[in-house]
Amino acid sequence: xxxxxxxxxxxxxxxxxxxxxxxxxxxxxxxxxxxxxxxxxxxxxxxxxxxxxxxxxxxxxxxxxxxxxxxxxxxxxxxxxxxxxxxxxxxxxxxxxxxxxxxxxxxxxxxxxxxxxx
Numbered sequence: 001x002x003x004x005x006x007x008x009x010x011x012x013x014x015x016x017x018x019x020x021x022x023x024x025x026x027x028x029x030x031x032x033x034x035x036x037x038x039x040x041x042x043x044x045x046x047x048x049x050x051x052x053x054x055x056x057x058x059x060x061x062x063x064x065x066x067x068x069x070x071x072x073x074x075x076x077x078x079x080x081x082x083x084x085x086x087x088x089x090x091x092x093x094x095x096x097x098x099x100x101x102x103x104x105x106x107x108x109x110x111x112x113x114x115x116x117x118x
Contacts (some may be wrong), residue, residue, distance in 0.1 A: 003110055004110050007106050013099075014099040014103065015049070015053055015064075015100055018071060018096040019043055025093075026039045030084070042071075046071075049064035056111075064100075065100075065108075072097040072098065072101065075091070076090075
């Protein structure tokens with residue numbers, strides 16, 4: 001049971017961290033345009049799974065693990081193409097999305113085993 005709690009909190013922490021990172025990045029740290037960018041709206045899809053993840057809903061974990069791959073891809077592309085602070089923020093996005101992805105799929109795996117009695 002302790003492993004499930006650890007994975008659950010890792011998912012929560014990485015998802016909330018990714019939300020704050022995206023808002024700060026596109027809002028004022030390194031936006032595409034000097035006064036901020038509408039790219040800050042990329043955070044909206046991350047809000048959809050937030051409450052399901054907080055409640056530990058298996059179905060939310062399943063589909064959000066696929067959603068997070070968009071953020072991994074964006075972070076990888078921008079880490080490769082951007083320079084300066086934006087490049088480091090993109091690397092942070094990659095790390096947070098990887099943490100969320102693996103903690104989500106392992107959370108689903110261990111919860112499924114626990115429910116089957118294995």
